[in-house]
Amino acid sequence: MDLTNVDIVELAKQLRKPDGAVGEEVGRTMAHFNASAVAFTIECLHIQPKDHILEIGFGPGEAIAEAVRLTPRGYVAGIDHSPVMLEMAKQRNHRALMQEHVELTLGDAQELPYADDSFDTVFAVNVFHFWPDPTRELVECRRVLKPGGRIAFYLTHPSSWLPGIRDTGVFTSREADDVEKILLAAGFTNIETRATKTEPDGKGFVVMGKR
Numbered sequence: 001m002d003l004t005n006v007d008i009v010e011l012a013k014q015l016r017k018p019d020g021a022v023g024e025e026v027g028r029t030m031a032h033f034n035a036s037a038v039a040f041t042i043e044c045l046h047i048q049p050k051d052h053i054l055e056i057g058f059g060p061g062e063a064i065a066e067a068v069r070l071t072p073r074g075y076v077a078g079i080d081h082s083p084v085m086l087e088m089a090k091q092r093n094h095r096a097l098m099q100e101h102v103e104l105t106l107g108d109a110q111e112l113p114y115a116d117d118s119f120d121t122v123f124a125v126n127v128f129h130f131w132p133d134p135t136r137e138l139v140e141c142r143r144v145l146k147p148g149g150r151i152a153f154y155l156t157h158p159s160s161w162l163p164g165i166r167d168t169g170v171f172t173s174r175e176a177d178d179v180e181k182i183l184l185a186a187g188f189t190n191i192e193t194r195a196t197k198t199e200p201d202g203k204g205f206v207v208m209g210k211r
């Protein structure tokens with residue numbers, strides 16, 4: 001399927017919640033185009049072998065696979081509200097699922113189905129800009145993080161977005177210092193940003209904080 005024929009508003013909605021045959025193609029495309037963003041985010045996280053990790057909005061499941069590889073004595077959970085992405089990520093992480101090293105769940109970031117103080121790290125790649133008011137999501141992230149646990153959000157910089165996507169109303173445009181302020185207001189500490197250097201994949205940044 002050729003995504004260049006898909007209307008830009010429909011494409012933006014598909015990126016927010018992939019659905020149907022178009023959603024499957026969007027998932028395959030994300031696995032390709034977000035590879036460097038996933039690698040950069042994982043590098044920033046300094047994952048340790050025993051860590052318990054949660055990814056919100058795992059899409060096709062590439063970052064989940066990398067987190068699994070880095071946590072031979074740990075545990076990885078993922079949540080995504082798209083049934084199409086759940087199936088794709090399950091296929092990508094079939095062996096880790098069989099070994100109960102990873103658990104993938106259909107659900108929404110506003111209501112995380114995990115106990116308090118569960119994770120060393122909670123992260124999301126290109127998901128934060130779908131949350132116009134992330135108050136509830138961040139309360140949930142704090143709740144499931146262990147004290148001292150790390151939160152990290154990767155966002156493609158708005159200057160590297162697909163032409164026209166800004167005007168669809170589906171994405172909220174935020175600079176790194178906007179995200180820093182939001183995390184501070186939500187009670188996170190030790191806020192820091194790291195920006196990507198890699199062109200031509202586009203500019204992006206990871207904002208991190210601690211509970």
Ligand SMILES: C[S@@+](CC[C@H](N)C(=O)[O-])C[C@H]1O[C@@H](n2cnc3c(N)ncnc32)[C@H](O)[C@@H]1O
Pocket residue numbers: 015016017018030031034037038056057058059060079080081082085107108109110124125126127130
């Ligand atoms: C642009 S894709 C990014 C996927 C993946 N992180 C990557 O980098 O390739 C956004 C993903 O977040 C999921 N998502 C968006 N909002 C969500 C929410 N509130 N709760 C759970 N999943 C969400 C979508 O279904 C989609 O799979």
